[in-house]
Amino acid sequence: MDKMKTGELACQELVELITEYLEGTLVPNERVRFEQHLTTCAGCRAYLEQMRRMIRTLGAITEEEIPEDALEQPLQTFRGWKHDQK
Amino acid sequence: MVRLAMIYVGNRETAKDVVQEAWLGVLQGLGRFEGRAALKTWIFSILIHRAKTRGQRENRTIPFSAWSDADPLEPTVDPERFLPSDHPQWARHWSTFPRNWDAIPEEQLLSAETVQVIRQAIDRLEPSQREVITLRDLEGWSSAEVCNVLQIKETNQRVLLHRARAKVRRALESFFDERDLSRPSR
Numbered sequence: 001m002d003k004m005k006t007g008e009l010a011c012q013e014l015v016e017l018i019t020e021y022l023e024g025t026l027v028p029n030e031r032v033r034f035e036q037h038l039t040t041c042a043g044c045r046a047y048l049e050q051m052r053r054m055i056r057t058l059g060a061i062t063e064e065e066i067p068e069d070a071l072e073q074p075l076q077t078f079r080g081w082k083h084d085q086k
Numbered sequence: 087m088v089r090l091a092m093i094y095v096g097n098r099e100t101a102k103d104v105v106q107e108a109w110l111g112v113l114q115g116l117g118r119f120e121g122r123a124a125l126k127t128w129i130f131s132i133l134i135h136r137a138k139t140r141g142q143r144e145n146r147t148i149p150f151s152a153w154s155d156a157d158p159l160e161p162t163v164d165p166e167r168f169l170p171s172d173h174p175q176w177a178r179h180w181s182t183f184p185r186n187w188d189a190i191p192e193e194q195l196l197s198a199e200t201v202q203v204i205r206q207a208i209d210r211l212e213p214s215q216r217e218v219i220t221l222r223d224l225e226g227w228s229s230a231e232v233c234n235v236l237q238i239k240e241t242n243q244r245v246l247l248h249r250a251r252a253k254v255r256r257a258l259e260s261f262f263d264e265r266d267l268s269r270p271s272r
Contacts, residue, residue, distance in 0.1 A: 010178030012168045016161065019248035023229065043183035046271035053187050054255050057195045058204065058223035081113045 009037040014044050018051055087133055089224065093216050094134070094141035104140050108133040127234050134217075134235060162252030184259065185268035194267060200258070207257035211250050218243055219250035 009017075014037055020026045021034050038045055087108070091101035111132045119128055171177045194200060208216055217236060221227045227235075233243050262268040 010168075011180045012161070012163070012165070012178040015163045015252075016248075019244055019251065023244060023247075025244065041179070042271050043180035046184045046186050050184055050187050050255055050259065051251065053190075053195070054251070054258055055223055057200075058219070058254070059226055060196055061201055061204065061224060081110060 007033075009033050011037075011041060011044050011047075014038075014041075015047060018048060021048075022051065022055075087130075090130065090220060091133060091137040093213065093220055094137035096141075096144060100140065100144070101137070104137045105133065107140075108136045111136060124231070127231055131235050162249055163256075183271045185263060186271045187262065187268055189269050190262065190267050200261070203257055203261045204254060207254045208250075211253060215246045215250035215253075218246040219254065222247055223251070 014034060017026060017030065017034055021031065026034060038048065087105045088098065088101045091104040091108075092098065095101050095104055108129070112129050115132065119125070167181060168178050169176050169181050173179075208219060211219065218232060221232045221235070222229065229240060229243055229247075232238075233240055236243070238246075259268075
């Protein structure tokens with residue numbers, strides 16, 4: 001991707017920059033173009049919001065089955081290991 | 087840890103086994119732990135190493151090199167979604183806008199069926215993309231931690247994350263659109 005391009009971003013370019021935008025790794029010039037585009041484009045705003053909502057959702061998913069022996073397992077391993085050390 | 091191990095091995099039982107092995111490895115290696123890495127990344131490196139070894143033994147893990155020729159410039163959004171580049175006014179702009187998800191209630195997003203859609207999408211990812219999105223977005227690791235544990239460069243990590251997120255978003259989008267849960271964004 002040509003980082004030195006100027007002028008308006010196309011939506012198709014913006015969607016490929018979205019992770020860099022969210023990661024905060026866009027160079028300042030690109031960031032300005034990105035944000036300028038957002039102010040005028042409802043489609044890209046929706047796309048960005050979808051991404052943000054998805055990322056929040058992924059972070060809220062818990063492991064489906066937290067085994068009741070979650071702590072018991074490492075403890076048992078530890079006991080076995082201590083025993084072998086003797 | 088079980089969730090992470092499952093990236094590499096076929097089933098939950100094996101994954102649990104691998105976690106157990108990893109803990110043992112941690113205990114055995116604790117004396118050699120130099121404290122250069124954070125304890126967390128060190129423990130997870132051991133886990134990933136064991137899980138990969140086990141996965142290979144079970145022929146589950148596809149060697150990563152098999153994926154490396156995937157074109158990093160391949161678009162992550164269906165080109166059909168955009169107007170052609172010779173369009174007089176709106177070249178490469180949306181032909182139809184993505185829809186809004188803001189009316190979707192939180193309970194729907196975290197419902198069993200949505201989570202199922204997400205899981206399936208993640209399962210279908212290439213292994214390296216699955217690793218990165220699992221650690222970054224499900225486990226909430228920083229990019230530095232992920233790069234450290236997976237021994238990959240920051241830029242590579244970002245590309246993998248980008249492609250993984252785009253695919254999961256696509257799966258969610260079709261699901262929400264089919265169910266008519268999203269609304270027009272205009």
